[in-house]
Amino acid sequence: MEERNLTCINCPMGCSLKVKIYDDKIEVEGNICSRGKEYAENEVTNPKRTVTSTIKVVGGERPVVSVKTTGEIPKKNIFDLMKIINDKSVNAPVKIGEVLIKDVFGVNVVATSNVDRA
Amino acid sequence: MYDVAVIGAGITGACIVRELSKYDLKIIVIEGSYDIANGATKANSGIVHAGYDAKEGTLKAKLNVLGNRMYEDLCRELNVPYKNNGSLVIAFNDEEMKTLELLLNRGLKNGVEGLEIIDKNTLLNLEPNISDRAKGALYAKSAGIVSPYELALSLCESAYLNGAEFIFDAKVTNIIKEKGKFTISTSKGQIISNFVVNAAGVNADEINKMLGGEKFSIIPRRGEYCLLDKSQGNIVNRIIFNTPTEKGKGILVSPTTHGNLLLGPNAHVIEDKLDVSTTGFGLEEVIEGAKKNIKNVNLREIITSFSGVRATPSTGDFIIDVPTRGAVNAAGIESPGLTSAPAIAIMVLELLHKEGLTLNFKSDFKNGRILPKRFIDMNDEEKKAAIEKDKRYGKIICRCEQITEGDIVNAINCPLGAKTVDGVKKRLRAGMGRCQGGFCMPRVVEILSRELKTEPENILKADSGSYILTGKTK
Amino acid sequence: MERDLVIIGGGPAGLAAAIEAKEKGIDDILIIERDKSLGGILNQCIHNGFGLHIFGEQLTGPEYADRFIKKAKDLGIEYYLNTMVLNMTEDKTITVLNENEGLFNIKAKAVICAMGCRERTRGALNIPGTRPSGVFTAGAAQRFVNMEGYNVGKEVVILGSGDIGLIMARRMTLEGAKVKMVLEIMPYSTGLKRNIVQCLDDFDIPLKFNYTVVKIHGRERLEGVTIAKVDENRKPIEQTFEYVKCDTLLLSVGLIPENELSREAGVEIDRVTSGPIVTEAMQTSIDGIFACGNVVHVHDLVDFVTMESRLAGRMAAKYIKGELKKDGDFISTKGIDGIRYVVPHKINPENVEDNVNFFMRVDNVYKNVIIYAEHDGQIIYKAKKPMVSPGEMESIKIKKNVFENIKSGEIKFGLRRA
Structure with a gap:
């Protein structure tokens, strides 16, 4: 059995959760509502995150454009994705919502702002 | 090959080079840092003192009073903010009232005009935010405030317009005198000059040593300040001093020429001449000291704190002399150095002249500034x-x-x-x-x-x- | 130049107010924005988490701003960019400066102040030490990293666990910096739980409560900071002083509403919020000058800024049309027993729409409390809260009919044990 301590992020209470991970089940203690249990189960089985960053823009009014993943990616892959994002460069203009990187870790990376040509 | 090399672009060097630039001379200013006024000039009280502090007969006393009288015209010529707002030395008890008498007498001996001792009522009429515990004050009408770094900048600009050259980020490493000429080695190369002026602030003792002058030392004394937002700039109209005691001059409270309120300085001898850090203890000292003199100040409006290192001479007085033929020291220029600087420049030129520097007035001397009006x-x-x-x-x-x-x-x-x-x-x-x-x-x-x-x-x-x-x- | 409605600030507050006023029939509107684009600080807040209340989805800052910018443009609302308001007078004359029109005056029928807030600086904290480069407010660093594309340092200490500080801990980590720790002088964080977990815990960045920076080291570039634990009076404990090597210190130590213009015009300011005293209509003490968003009080969520600003826009429209009631008795509000402030400060029941949303902040962390509103000894509202914290703004909705029954006097908001 593995034991992990987490802080629930669903509300300002921030319950300290103790999660016991058995081969066949997961037990959560310390939560005062069901959202805490659900959160803890996801966090220990497959934690996922949305990543936001910037991508280099060539010939734009600004040198970078803000981006986000269209969904959550496994937490363990955040830095792998950052490497891909850092190696990418796009040409201006960039439109908000434009897909800049396709299908990485099951999501797209899209622009979250507009960058016009310089 | 220059006629005169001035080492240091603080307020002292700036006054000297501007004065020199009125004459037909090839001049260079050698500054160790990246900019004009980077030492004590950018971090001091900005006070043009009346001149009752220094003991009669000292250079400090003489040059303070002379310098004070030059300020108004100088700042007008250079278009630098200056305000002749007067100063008040506050006494809180009978003993301090007696000290005010001493200061008044000393001031009169030094030639200070516009001095009077005022009672509590007159004081509170002038400055309603002075502590209720005050008993009276020495009012010096000739004191004023100036923006020291702006003054130094404008002096240098004026000198530049009249042909003076400047070199920055050039630290002086050695000076050799041969056949009546000085070879000054710097981190930016060698400079040869017939005459040298040492206005190197806290490093003036080292330059003096390179020049072979009689030994003195500069004791770095750090003063810390707090600057408050303009919302507090009207708490007082004049410069407010404590009555000096054996412990020191106390903390002053003064409006600045830009409408902020300045509190400080304390005074602590430090080891490192370049250590312009502030300390928790020191800032506390400044705030507590200021609170003693005034009321109704909102200390939540502090926008920054800073410190400056004053060049305190081991001799106790300004050192303005000739360390070796052809060179002049303007060293140990601590308070009232800012006030005295214009008069120091005149004295330095007289010494240079005695050393053989020919001073021919330029017919085309230009007044004015380079930096356009904001x-x-x-x-x-x-x-x-x-x-x-x-x-x-x-x-x-x-x-x-x-x-x-x-x-x-x-x-x-x-x-x-x-x-x-x-x-x-x-x-x-x-x-x-x-x-x-x-x-x-x-x-x-x-x-x-x-x-x-x-x-x-x-x-x-x-x-x-x-x-x-x-x-x-x- | 004469205008019906001038809105100072084109961030989320100004945009929402403008759109609302336009939709309520005011055509002659001008937004004045000092930056080169509309959207305000949202443009540099590239993380997500915005818009849950307003749009029911998680947006990044620029996306949230874009929805309002598009709408404002679609509605044909006029705006000036790179334009600074230098002065505002009591009679609503505004002195403006920009590159194209130069220096000119605008006389407005109504003004909405939506200037937002600025960050507290090192000077305001009076942290002793040297004055090297490498000390940034978190927002300035955020602008460099997210908008200008430059890193500001490699080894980072962050003072203050406000949301911007937490967000920047993650941003700088993702960009390759080592964030060594986040220090919080209080025993609790003013940041959202989600940010503590996803910005710090995810990257094993320690958050040290009851800690502060007591000295800054380094002559040219920052070389390190001395940190210390503080006692219950927030005084540093000398035995806990510890040197931490770093080349960057980010400050996330609070925001101050930017009310210099309002002050100069003579608008009455609340000393607690540092924002103007406002009515149920978000009107300041000067007739026809309204205010909304972070210029009134610092919000945690932009969604609430939007709601408050829509109200200001609606009410300014009513004012211009002469429909806003000026006379009559005002009910005043006050925070007591654990409530630091309440906005709005005054209620004219005749102008209340369906209800009034009261925003307030508590002075400490409390568990299992009741927030109540009391008028003349009568409890007119109460709600149970498992936990309240200074970091989370509380909002209470009170229905119109409640005010009709009381009409004047003072409503006190307080906390008591459940």
């Missing part, structure tokens, strides 16, 4: 004209002090212009307001980088090594 200082018509000529005057970069892009571009591109973020700040006050550069600093970096044609990573805050950015993210 947008905020213009009247509406000038503002409109400025925008018409250069529309960047229509773009505010520093919100708190209302400094425009036009101001900044000019401050960078003019001779003796700003090379760093602090240089821009010193010339225009951009980033000196309540947000302390939070909004405008990234913009100022961008403009510096564009105008100096270098990458933003190379832009410095102050001196070499003070980089702001560490590289591109992508």
Whole structure:
């Protein structure tokens, strides 16, 4: 059995959760509502995150454009994705919502702002 | 090959080079840091003292009174903010009232005009925010306030306009005298000059040693300050001093020429001449000291704190002498150094003349400044004209002090212009307001980088090594 | 130039107010924005988490701003960029400066102040030490990293666990910096739990409560900071002083509403919020000058800024049309027993729409409390809260009919044990 301590992020209470991970089940203690249990189960089985960053823009009014993943990616892959994002460069203009990187870790990376040509 | 080399571009060096530039001479100023007024000149009280502090007969006493009388004209010629607002030394008990008598008498002996002792009622009428415990005060009508770094800048600009040359980031490492000429080795190469002036501030003792002068030492004494927002600038109208005691002069409270309120300084001897850090203890001392004199000040309005290192001479008085034939020391210029500086310059020129320097008045001496008037200082018509000529005057970069892009571009591109973020700040006050550069600093970096044609990573805050950015993210 | 409605600030507050006023029939609107684009600070807040209340989805800052910018443009609302308001007078004359039109005056029928806030600086904290480069407010660093594309340092200490500080801890980590720790002088964080977990815990960045920076080291570039634990009076404990090597210190130590213009015009300011005293209509003490968003009080969520600003826009429209009631008795509000402030400060029941949303902040962390509103000894509202914290703004909705019954006097908001 593995034991992990987490802080629930669903509300300002921030319950300290103790999660016991058995081969066949997961037990959560310390939560005062069901959202805490659900959160803890996801966090220990497959934690996922949305990543936001910037991508280099060539010939734009600004040198970078803000981006986000269209969904959550496994937490363990955040830095792998950052490497891909850092190696990418796009040409201006960039439109908000434009897909800049396709299908990485099951999501797209899209622009979250507009960058016009310089 | 120069006629005169002035080492140091603080207020003393600045007054000297400007005075020299009135004559037909080839002059160079050698400054160790990146900018004019980077030492004690940028971090002092900015007070033009009346002259009752120093003992009669000292250089300090004589030059203070002379310097004070020169200020109004000098600042008018150079278009530098100066206000003859007077000072008050506050006494809290009978013993201190007696000390005021001593100061009054000393002032009279020193030739100070406009001195009188006033009672509590008169005092509180003049300054309603003085502590209720005050008993009376010594009122010195001839005291005033000035912006010391602006004065130094404008003096240097005036000298530049009249042919003086400047070299920065040039640390003097050695001076050799051969056949009546000085070879000055610096980190930026050698400079040869017939005459040398040592106005090197806290390093003046080392330069004196290189010149072979009689040994003295400069004891670095640090003073810490707190600066308050303009919302507090009207708490007092005059400069407020404590009655000096054996423990020292106490903490002064003064409006600045820009309408802020300044508290400080304390005085502590330190080891390292370059250590301009502040301490928790010291700032507490400043705040407590100020609270003793005045009431109703909102200390939540402190916008910054800083410290300066004063060049206290081991001799107790200014050292203005000849260390070796052809050289003149202007050393140990601690308080009232700012006040005395214009008079020190006259004395230094007299000594140089005695050493054989020929002084022929220039017929074409030009008064004035290089740095154009700031947008905020213009009247509406000038503002409109400025925008018409250069529309960047229509773009505010520093919100708190209302400094425009036009101001900044000019401050960078003019001779003796700003090379760093602090240089821009010193010339225009951009980033000196309540947000302390939070909004405008990234913009100022961008403009510096564009105008100096270098990458933003190379832009410095102050001196070499003070980089702001560490590289591109992508 | 004469205008019906001038809105100072084109961030989320100004945009929402403008759109609402336009939709309520005011055509002659001008937004004045000092930056080069609309959207305000949202443009540099590239992380997500915005818009849950307003749009029911998680947006990044620029996306949230874009929805309002598009709408404002679609509605044909006029705006000036790179334009600074230099002065505002009591009679609603505004002195404006920009590159194209130069220096000119605008006389407005109504003004909405939506200037937002600025960050507290090192100077305001009076942290002793040297003055090297490498000390940034978190927002200035955010602008460099997210908008200008530059890193500001490699080894980072962050003072203050406000949301911007937490967000920047993650941003700088993702961009390759080592964030060594986040220090918080209080025993609790003013940041959202989600940010503590996803910005710090995810990257093993320690958050040290009851800690502060007591000294800054380094002559040219920052070389390190001395940190210390503080006692219950927030005084540093000398035995806990510890040197931490770093080249960057980010400050996330609070925001201050930017009310210099309002002050100069003579608008009455609340000393607690540092924002103007406002009515149920978000009107300041000067007739026809309204205010909304972070210029009134610092919000945690932009969604609440939007709601408050829509109200200001609606009410300014009513004012211009002469429909806003000026006379009549005002009910005043006050925070007591654990409530630091309440906005709005005054209620004219005749102008209340369906209800009034009261925003307030508590002075400490409390568990299992009741927030109540009391008028003349009568409890007119109460709600149970498992936990309240200074970091989370509380909002209470009170229905119109409640005010009709009381009409004048003072409503006190307080906390008591459940």
